[in-house]
Amino acid sequence: MKLDTNTINKIAKLARIKLSEEEAEDLLKDMNSILDWVEQLNEVNTDSIEPLANISSSILPQRKDESSDVNSSDEILQNSPDKLEGYFAVPKVVE
């Protein structure tokens, strides 16, 4: 599989990363060589093997349904550049 610049730009857009044309060219080369390397796995026959979600064989740890009231607002909003009456204030996003 070979990527083209359009795909690179699409991935960049989805990740909200702004790329210059040169950066996109560099990344295209890098990502194609990564894909080439990963594609070696295609040589292994995996027809009867279920995809693996996690390499660990441990069991998903679970917790009880107990709530701890933290009254977090001051601490949570501490790093926010803009806030109002307990809310984060962000540039307007309307869909």
Place this chain on the structure above:
Amino acid sequence: MSNLIKGKKHDWETVIGLEIHAQVKSNSKLFSSSSTTFGSKPNSQVSLVDAAMPGMLPVINKYCIEQAIKTGIGLNAKINNYSIFDRKNYFYADLPQGYQISQYKHPIVGEGKVTIDFKDGSSKDIRIVRLHLEQDAGKSLHDQNPTKTYVDLNRSGVALMEIVSEPDIRNADEAGLYINKIRSILMYLDTCDGNMQEGSLRADVNISVRKPGDDYGTRCEIKNLNSIKFIKQAINYEVKRQIEVLEEGGVIEQNTLLFNTSTGKTRPMRSKEEAHDYRYFPDPDLLPLVIGQSEIENLKNEIPELPDDRKKRYINEYNLSNYDASVLTSDKSVSDFFDSVIKVDSRLKKSSKIVVNWITSELFSLLNENDLEINNSPITPENLGKLVKLIIDDVISGKIAKDVLLEMFKTKKDPDKIIEDKGLKQVTDTSLIETIVDDVIDENHKMVDQYLLGKDKLLGFFVGQAMKKSKGKANPKILNEILKEKLSKKN
């Protein structure tokens, strides 16, 4: 009933599928121990996990898993022994992680079905594709400031069950019945509080239209509807819009729409170029969820009597119609109330239809007028049972019973006490009724003559006069008999 809609050129069929988001009724969130209480101070219930601080790890809430399994059992669905949590990636201000933890290819619950019941007594199965667990996002307020959006993360990370139906729904009414049925099952199971106003239950509706027999048309998805009324309005508007576009030779573009509740119209939310590509992949912070068969069996034992079972019981034991039984069982508290009324006296079982009518018409209208729920009814099931018993025993007439019911509603008094105090007992003493009838005949000679000449309709007049004299307490059946007999003797 035909499901086809007449267009200008030919008939159209509507195809609808629903994605219902039901909030799990839990104390804490799906992957953190923050509280889930609704309406708290903004950002007061946000742990470092919910705010996606670097290095924080999610730990799953066992109770939420159990509720999803129980709901799956209630939806007659397959519970998967192995399921996986995936990351659904997108950027939005109220999603601090930059992804939602959800389930994609391996959900916790697989295929199931629910049955909806129509007024004419027929019913239809709607198939369920899956139910999966996922995190809710935070809440954005867009209309408070012209340049800012305000974000509250209290809801961020709360557990949701997303229930996806097959496109088996054919019109707005079926959609309403389906969501009502899901809501009722959730509330019987107590896995979700079903509160649509607070957003504990909301739906995305997928709609397309096609010529009967054709393949599915291109669908549009209307997002985030939180009342059955809006769901129906949105469907009816969107169906009309799609048919108009197609009949004018246009094409439907696959779009995500928002429904404006004040204009009753839908509008596109995201344009196609920016269509989301969620790039799902298994969340490396979470191991696969393995559920043993014994755990599923244990949870099966905790399942209470569900609406369909209760409906069957009502049909078999009380001889109610399929529709009456489904109306009664759709709201658990109404159905519980009915069960308690029936228990008041063994003879009420045979008069169950009368009990249903007194609950669904008389009691409901009093509750509606006073903006009360049945749980807060001033009339207890015991007292309503006593009242119906008084009616079937001919102690009071149905007409007087309405007055007694009103008095019970106002004073919370026992109906026996009310009719005792007010002297409302029905008169069944024939000699007393005979005297009244004699008086009526004596006072209305002209009318009697006319009646005897063949004006049969006047019988109602005499009954009315006699009732009035008895202050509404004469037993109508006995009164009618005596009146007819005495009038015929005049001839």
